[in-house]
Amino acid sequence: MSRLVVVGHGPTSHRLIEALVAKGFAGGITVLGEEPRPAYDRVALTSYLAGTSIEDLTYPTPEGVVLRLSSRVVRIDRKAREVTTADGHREPYDVLVLATGSSPFVPPVPGRELDGCFVYRTIDDLDAIRQAASGATSGVVIGGGLLGLEAADALRGLGLATHVVEMGGWLMPRQVDEGGGAVLRGHVEALGLSVHTEAGAKEIVAGPDGRVAGLVKPDGETVEAQIVVFSAGVRPRDELARQAGLDVGGRGGIVVDDGMRTGDPAIYAVGECALHEGMVYGLAGPCFTMAEVAADRIMGGEAVFTRADLSTKLKLLGVEVAQFGAMEGALDVTFMDPVGGVYQKLFVSDDARTLLGGICVGDATPYNTLKPFVGRDLPASPGELLFTGGPANMEVPDDAQVCSCNNVTKGQVCEAIAEHGLTDVPGIKACTRAGTTCGSCVPTLKQILVSSGVEVSKALCEHFAYSRAELFDIVRVRGITTFSSLIAGHGTGRGCDVCKPVVASILASLGNGHILDGEQAALQDTNDHFLANIQRNGTYSVVPRIPGGEITPESLIAIGEVARDFGLYTKITGGQRIDLFGARVEQLPLIWRRLVDTGFESGHAYGKALRTVKSCVGSTWCRYGVQDAVGMAIALELRYRGLRSPHKLKSAVSGCARECAEARGKDFGVIATEKGWNLYVGGNGGFTPRHADLFASDLSTEELVRVIDRFLMFYIRTADRLQRTSAWLEAQGLAYVKEVVLDDSLGICADLEAQMERHVAGYADEWRATIDDPEKLRRFVSFVNAPGTPDPSIAFETERDQVKPILIPLEVVRS
């Protein structure tokens, strides 16, 4: 049986042993680590200072691997095939892997040994910096690259006045050019950091106590600091290999071939200590690839490491910075927004058709959309791509990532469609995992299905062969009032989490009483079922309606008292309301009893329904306002409250063209004019933002309400499941919807208006009806056999003087 010994226990080493264990390596694995603790996520190191525990950062050691910590290897005996540690332990090997990483480079500056000088690489380094920071007021980081800014972020987080000293002309010179560096500097300085470029460290000077007191720049200026962090690059740890007579590069690094093997066939080197084709890699991605290649070779495979892509995308100090492909080209096109702090540059070939690379600061969207096009023809002109984001139907190359949560490319999706004959999104999800995490790529998956020539079934799910719009007509025309009669007559099986909420919504839109009445209750999603929004720890949040965002001091106090008495976390929402978090199921009726008694009603934040009509303060107070925006917003919110629809509905009213209520980002937005109101429809924020289209101008109040009535009801009748007005409008076409709603081309407007009148007349507060009905209240218990016992898995801690959930770490669920 072969004995594998790994020297070094960092992320790359961990990845290697994980890969070997996964591949079923039959021999013994011994890892000798220099640090006193097992491998941890060094990329997330800075989060340690922000409170992430060592346990959270530590990688789990695979079973069966022998780990020897605080064991620094000092010698390799290639002849005897054994390594010796500083404490004299000898470990024989058949295969040896060097994963010794790198060490921070400390330039030979006078004073660098003083107390108060640090490097930034290990948890021990961070502990030492944290300890020193408690007696310090300011700190300086030498090096303005990626790691330097990380370190600066850490010092800033420790409450120090922070300086960054960079030799080059701008920050992050390896990732961005001078223009990008200037924009990045703006962001960094806006956070209160001081940036010194074209500046090194001439000397580090001590104070009377012998500790660091400041850094002298080459121009003679002294930057006062009690802490100095060196972050001026790293050097490969190749001393063991050197001593053992293995080849090392002129500037350091253990020379390896494409299989990560050194000159000695029994010795491999991976990670930051390895030199492949003259390159040392410091990024996690290429290092992990090396680990995978070495593991494959050790198992007898023929994997090959090729020159790695150095594209990077990261968020430093809250600023997105990204670089992909080449950093120069025959031509370049730059988009620069100094106000928004955005800098985007594309490098293209001399005919401006082939993309060579790009740089982004402040907004890395082009990295996501354009990186797959490097070395290929651009889908549009560079200017169009930077200024408008490019055409909506950009044909994405096969290797473009469509699901970033699960790293699935378009090619993998297409392959799965062809191989398994997939015809729907659930099929893609099951085969590729794409779309299973955040779900924001599901529209893209649908597009890929369509463009693959697959006839996309409009069937809602396996239980109904109809689309939502068709089901709506069946229910409306036939006067169906229960799910059971609908599925018995027009479907199969007993429904699922897709069709049941759809049918519940249709029944509610058509006015079938309280959503928890009778059989309807079983159709509702958990949010509708408990009339509250489920949160990650299984508790719920509560949002009382605050029409138009207008609220009296008494009502504010009432909300505050409820939140205080039930220990809820409170937050102002984007829709000018107040969200109360952390309510357990059995507390919801008690909370709502109090809210209802003080005049509040359900805000329907839990429903696919009208949420809120936001407003600016309007002509009543604002010196620019031309109409009473608040009054209009309240009237609209009260008219459409409780209206169930294919997806949530948001609205806003602005009192003048300055548009402070952001009405054009809403499903229906109203903007006051001198003569009346302009109506905009189909706006959206979210994953695919869209500005609303002007639908009708200078309407009187009465006309406005009539047009909105028709528009909403037409949307409710014809939209797909979970299709917001923006996507619906794109699918139907603005001109067509105008014909139907404004010119009554289908002759249905009287019907639409009558349906809305029935909704308005039939509205009743869902929560008031619930707390008055013992039958409905039965569901609000923690345990059916112990209704008074709170769920013991729910616990809170305190953050910024409010509760926050304590999340129980998930055990590995996959077998």
Place this chain on the structure above:
Amino acid sequence: MTALREDLETIRWTPVCSYTDLLPERGACALVGDRQIALFRAFDGSLFAIGNLDPFSGAHVLSRGIVGTRSAEPVVASPMHKQVFSLVTGVCLDDPAVAVPTYPIRVTGTTVEVGSR
């Protein structure tokens, strides 16, 4: 058959609620010892019991999911991220490597009892 009888003998039954406490096609949660067990009453009246812990989100919420069928198999969808679990086997049909525990359940008279070994 012998094995089955042995199983029955070693199961400890705990009464948790009356049958009518459970709504058709909806779940409820019972606390048995320190275990949270999600109980479901299907449309045809049959009962199922699985662990209440959603292995994907780490929250004890499966009893609050929507009950239905997938290819005739009775299922519940997690209310958190909609993964579907078989009420019969506890296996996640969207990710068969994941499963939640299942528990024996029966009605004695009008009382629902959950079994544990």
